[in-house]
Amino acid sequence: MLSLGVASLRRAHAAGRAIGAFATYDLEQVQAVTKAAEITGAPVMLLAGSSQFRHADIRLLATAALVAAEEAEGEVGVHLDHSRDLAELRRCVEFGYTSVMYDGSHEPYEDNVAHTAEAVRIAHGHGAWVEGELCGLAGDEDVSTDVAPTGAMMTSPEQAADFVDRTGVDALAVSVGNVHGFSSSARLDLDRLDAVRKAVPVPLVLHGASGLPANDLDGAIRTGVAKINVNAELRRAYLEAVADVLPAALPGSELARVLRAGREAVRDHVVTAIRGFGWS
Numbered sequence: 001m002l003s004l005g006v007a008s009l010r011r012a013h014a015a016g017r018a019i020g021a022f023a024t025y026d027l028e029q030v031q032a033v034t035k036a037a038e039i040t041g042a043p044v045m046l047l048a049g050s051s052q053f054r055h056a057d058i059r060l061l062a063t064a065a066l067v068a069a070e071e072a073e074g075e076v077g078v079h080l081d082h083s084r085d086l087a088e089l090r091r092c093v094e095f096g097y098t099s100v101m102y103d104g105s106h107e108p109y110e111d112n113v114a115h116t117a118e119a120v121r122i123a124h125g126h127g128a129w130v131e132g133e134l135c136g137l138a139g140d141e142d143v144s145t146d147v148a149p150t151g152a153m154m155t156s157p158e159q160a161a162d163f164v165d166r167t168g169v170d171a172l173a174v175s176v177g178n179v180h181g182f183s184s185s186a187r188l189d190l191d192r193l194d195a196v197r198k199a200v201p202v203p204l205v206l207h208g209a210s211g212l213p214a215n216d217l218d219g220a221i222r223t224g225v226a227k228i229n230v231n232a233e234l235r236r237a238y239l240e241a242v243a244d245v246l247p248a249a250l251p252g253s254e255l256a257r258v259l260r261a262g263r264e265a266v267r268d269h270v271v272t273a274i275r276g277f278g279w280s
C-alpha cells in the first residue's frame with residue numbers, strides 16, 4: 001500500500017532498524033524494490049527523482065512508482081530525493097508522494113532555512129513529510145568514482161537543532177563522514193552522529209551508505225539513523241547482471257531476458273540490504 005509516514009521511521013529506530021530507500025531509474029528497478037519488500041515483509045521507500053527525472057520523464061516514473069507502491073502488500077513510500085526545485089517538489093506531492101527531500105545544502109544557510117520551510121509548508125499541505133539537509137556530501141548522485149570524504153562539511157549539532165526548529169522538517173540528512181557513490185576510505189564519525197541525534201527531535205537519514213564497512217552501518221543504525229539511501233550499489237548490480245547476460249542474449253535480441261536479469265540482480269541486492277538494516 002502507498003503509505004509511509006514519519007512515524008514508521010520512529011518505529012524502525014525504536015526497534016533498532018532503519019528503513020531502506022532505494023533509487024529507481026526505470027520500471028525494472030521499481031519492480032525489483034517492491035518485490036524485495038514483498039520477500040522481506042519490510043517497509044521500503046522508492047526514491048523517484050530528482051536526478052532520475054533527468055533520465056526518465058517525471059510523470060511516467062512517478063506514476064510507475066506510485067502504482068507499484070499502491071499495489072504492494074506492505075508499507076511502501078514514494079520519495080522525491082534531492083530536489084532543489086520547489087515547483088518540482090509541489091508537483092510530486094500533488095502526484096501523491098508520501099515524502100520529499102528539499103536539498104538546500106548548496107545554498108547559504110539562511111536561504112536553505114527559508115526554502116526548506118517553504119517546502120515543509122507545501123508538502124504538509126498535501127500530507128507528505130519532509131527531509132532536509134544542512135551540509136552537502138562529497139561525490140555524485142549518479143556517477144560513482146572512489147570518492148575521498150576529506151574536505152566535506154560535517155553536520156554541527158547546534159546548527160542542526162536551529163535548522164530543524166526553524167524549518168519544521170520531519171527528518172534530517174546528516175553529513176558525518178558519508179559520501180555519495182563508493183568510497184574505500186569513508187568512515188563515519190559516530191560520536192558526531194550521536195551528538196546530532198541528541199540535539200534534534202527528528203529521525204536522521206544517511207545518504208551514501210554504499211561501500212561503508214558493516215560495523216559503521218550497524219553503528220549508525222544503533223546511534224539513530226532511521227532511513228538509509230541506497231543508489232550506487234544498485235546501479236552496479238544492475239549493470240553487472242546486464243553485462244553477464246548480454247553475450248548470450250545478443251544473438252537472439254532477447255531484450256526481456258536482459259531486463260529481467262537486471263531486475264532480479266537489483267531485487268536480490270535490495271533484499272540483502274534490507275536484512276542488513278535489521279529486518280530479518
Ligand SMILES: [Zn+2]
Nearest residue numbers: 082207208229
Ligand atoms: Zn543523497
